Amino acid sequence: MTTVFQLQNVVYSYANGSPVLNNLTLDFSAGERTVILGANGTGKSTLLSLLDGLVFAKTGTISAFGKTLSEEALHNSDFSREFRKKVAFVFSNSDVQLFSSTVWDEIAFGPLQLGLSRAEIRDIVDWQLESLRIIDLRDRAPHTLSDGQKKKVAIASSLATDPEVLLLDEPTNGLDPRTQVWLIELLHGLHQKGTTIISATHDLSIAGDIAERAVVIAEDHTLAADGAFQDVIINDELLLKVNLIHEHAHYHGDTAHVHRHGHYGHVHANGGAMHDNHKHHSHSHDEAHGQGAEDLKKLQVMLEHWIDHGDSHMENYREWAEKASAAGEEEIAKEIHMAIDDNESVKSHLKRAKAILAAKLVLKR
Numbered sequence: 001m002t003t004v005f006q007l008q009n010v011v012y013s014y015a016n017g018s019p020v021l022n023n024l025t026l027d028f029s030a031g032e033r034t035v036i037l038g039a040n041g042t043g044k045s046t047l048l049s050l051l052d053g054l055v056f057a058k059t060g061t062i063s064a065f066g067k068t069l070s071e072e073a074l075h076n077s078d079f080s081r082e083f084r085k086k087v088a089f090v091f092s093n094s095d096v097q098l099f100s101s102t103v104w105d106e107i108a109f110g111p112l113q114l115g116l117s118r119a120e121i122r123d124i125v126d127w128q129l130e131s132l133r134i135i136d137l138r139d140r141a142p143h144t145l146s147d148g149q150k151k152k153v154a155i156a157s158s159l160a161t162d163p164e165v166l167l168l169d170e171p172t173n174g175l176d177p178r179t180q181v182w183l184i185e186l187l188h189g190l191h192q193k194g195t196t197i198i199s200a201t202h203d204l205s206i207a208g209d210i211a212e213r214a215v216v217i218a219e220d221h222t223l224a225a226d227g228a229f230q231d232v233i234i235n236d237e238l239l240l241k242v243n244l245i246h247e248h249a250h251y252h253g254d255t256a257h258v259h260r261h262g263h264y265g266h267v268h269a270n271g272g273a274m275h276d277n278h279k280h281h282s283h284s285h286d287e288a289h290g291q292g293a294e295d296l297k298k299l300q301v302m303l304e305h306w307i308d309h310g311d312s313h314m315e316n317y318r319e320w321a322e323k324a325s326a327a328g329e330e331e332i333a334k335e336i337h338m339a340i341d342d343n344e345s346v347k348s349h350l351k352r353a354k355a356i357l358a359a360k361l362v363l364k365r
Contacts, residue, residue, distance in 0.1 A: 002030040003066070004165055004196050005051055010060035012046055020046045022221040024060070028198060030164070033191050035207045035229065036200040038217035039243035044200035045092065047217070048167045051198065052089040085114060088158035092170035094150035098142035103134065103153050106142055110161045128156040132186070147174035155186070166190060168199040172206050177335060184209045184355065204244060208233065209355050218242050296327050296357060303354040324353075332356050 005028040012021040021043040036044045049055045062069045074080045091097045100106040107128050111121045129135045172180050187210050214232040218224035224242050239245040321336040335353035
């Protein structure tokens, strides 16, 4: 498999000497989907910036497509042009990325820098507007858009050069559930086309949908793990060590109960029905193995069946939405209800419900 990026003993630190990344040695291969995991402040965004040639290592080496990636190399117009066409970066905060007066101009900016003809640029922009379903935004000023619309425009502008590598920093930042489904499906389509996708996030609930490989950065800014996502996500000791989940204890009488919490919500290690008593947090209790837990496991199977076979049994949807709600999973129930109410997006909502449930069941012990 062709190596796209190669990092050898890379160290990056701020001007005051504070470490950001420490002695990283990594390879990224063409066509891979990789997620960079780590708590806030571990250097995930900086690693993406290094790969995009926005900042440069203090020591160590980075190569891109077999050539040294450095500040000096990017001063070479031929290398810079080739590199910028092949690699695109979607920032966590879309406001940082968007600067043109209209959405059309924003998407046209990249192809314009490549010296393409006006006819080619027009075709590219029109294609991106149509394929990302944002034609109605073409004449809007980016700063007037919603967060989800801004993210779509930022992605469209990044894809306008038809890059071989797409870098995404906290890709679901500020997105509602429906737009998250859209993003997952878009990234899946790009992966099928052969695009190398490298994302950085601390959100475990989305990571498994957008990557097969996980690179984990520890809080001391070193490489903590590099392997299959499914192997990483079940390694509780690793996740605790790097602060992607944490433990706390509470007492019922004289009995202590230790719970593990993920960054996308609370994951309790003793099992049963899940409930949502805190905004944006979900809890699972494994102590009971009650009807709620069994219903959620059955629901996972039903969701897979509905998605794979395209069944449209609305009464079944309502019944299982009620069971999800009874188990405390209002977010999943909401997605199923939205599938009932919006026939054109049934499969998207069901996939989102499946993604939410799968992430929680993976981490639930």
